[in-house]
Amino acid sequence: MLADVVRLLRCPTCGGALHLSPGSLRCNENHTFDIARQGYANLLGGAAHGSADTAAMVQAREGFLAAGHYAPMADLVAAAAGHGDGAVIEIGAGTAYYLAAVLDARPRSVGLALDISVPAARRAARAHARVGAVVADAWSTLPVVDGCAEVVLVVFAPRGAAEIARVLRPGGRLVVLTPAPQHLTELVDVLGLLGVDDRKSERLHAALDPAFDVVDEVALSRTMQLTAADVGRLAAMGPSAFHTSADDLRRRAAGLPEVVEVTAAVTVTTFRRR
Numbered sequence: 341m342l343a344d345v346v347r348l349l350r351c352p353t354c355g356g357a358l359h360l361s362p363g364s365l366r367c368n369e370n371h372t373f374d375i376a377r378q379g380y381a382n383l384l385g386g387a388a389h390g391s392a393d394t395a396a397m398v399q400a401r402e403g404f405l406a407a408g409h410y411a412p413m414a415d416l417v418a419a420a421a422g423h424g425d426g427a428v429i430e431i432g433a434g435t436a437y438y439l440a441a442v443l444d445a446r447p448r449s450v451g452l453a454l455d456i457s458v459p460a461a462r463r464a465a466r467a468h469a470r471v472g473a474v475v476a477d478a479w480s481t482l483p484v485v486d487g488c489a490e491v492v493l494v495v496f497a498p499r500g501a502a503e504i505a506r507v508l509r510p511g512g513r514l515v516v517l518t519p520a521p522q523h524l525t526e527l528v529d530v531l532g533l534l535g536v537d538d539r540k541s542e543r544l545h546a547a548l549d550p551a552f553d554v555v556d557e558v559a560l561s562r563t564m565q566l567t568a569a570d571v572g573r574l575a576a577m578g579p580s581a582f583h584t585s586a587d588d589l590r591r592r593a594a595g596l597p598e599v600v601e602v603t604a605a606v607t608v609t610t611f612r613r614r
């Protein structure tokens with residue numbers, strides 16, 4: 341619930357502390373942000389831009405993740421996050437699937453789900469009893485208090501190194517999950533999915549190395565048995581959905597066998613804030 345995480349939030353307009361008042365968050369300067377009926381608050385102060393997941397993408401993601409194909413990744417992220425009591429923030433949280441898994445392993449932590457997508461925040465707000473969801477842009481100043489987080493998670497999502505360093509307390513952990521080059525490789529051509537950039541890992545380290553030390557890096561590769569429906573959701577939930585129409589994806593998926601073996605290959609890197 342938002343009440344659990346208000347102490348982590350600051351006003352996007354003046355940077356002052358935010359307080360919970362009925363139906364809204366408010367700072368001492370009286371900047372006021374409505375709490376939506378579904379329990380999230382929008383601290384974006386503008387329209388969500390092009391990279392926000394749409395309602396259809398969020399729905400596809402929720403369906404795909406519910407089938408458990410990425411559960412081993414969530415276990416890995418939870419193990420990397422550790423068992424402390426401090427607050428956990430997920431940036432680009434989507435449905436907050438990974439944040440919920442981390443909170444299950446940390447019974448005294450609260451979690452803040454940040455995403456630029458309103459449909460994602462709506463879903464994240466009910467991902468877990470101890471999650472509060474806020475609409476915010478990972479590329480701008482986060483509406484988050486300095487040094488309040490013990491753990492930041494970034495899973496298949498954008499990350500701004502300077503703001504992550506600011507909100508993490510010294511010694512805090514940043515857990516980043518990125519796709520490896522083999523990720524979903526069997527589907528890239530047939531569905532026209534976007535391939536993984538080979539230099540992703542290099543870029544990740546270049547951006548984060550100035551403020552962070554790498555403490556651990558774990559690779560996970562496994563074969564998933566996906567039904568045609570799973571494949572449809574997988575295609576519809578990812579960034580390729582921005583470039584390919586649902587009809588086009590359906591037409592391409594129709595050529596696949598009933599059950600397809602697909603590689604999931606990711607790297608989970610744990611950094612420590614200096």
Ligand SMILES: C[S@@+](CC[C@H](N)C(=O)[O-])C[C@H]1O[C@@H](n2cnc3c(N)ncnc32)[C@H](O)[C@@H]1O
Nearest residue numbers: 391392393432433434455456457477478495496
């Ligand atoms: C590929 S999804 C991953 C979601 C979630 N971490 C997961 O793996 O299930 C990327 C997410 O990042 C969000 N996103 C894109 N641009 C963003 C930005 N500038 N700031 C915050 N979130 C952003 C999208 O709305 C989407 O929910």
Ligand SMILES: [Zn+2]
Nearest residue numbers: 351354367371
């Ligand atoms: Zn204010």
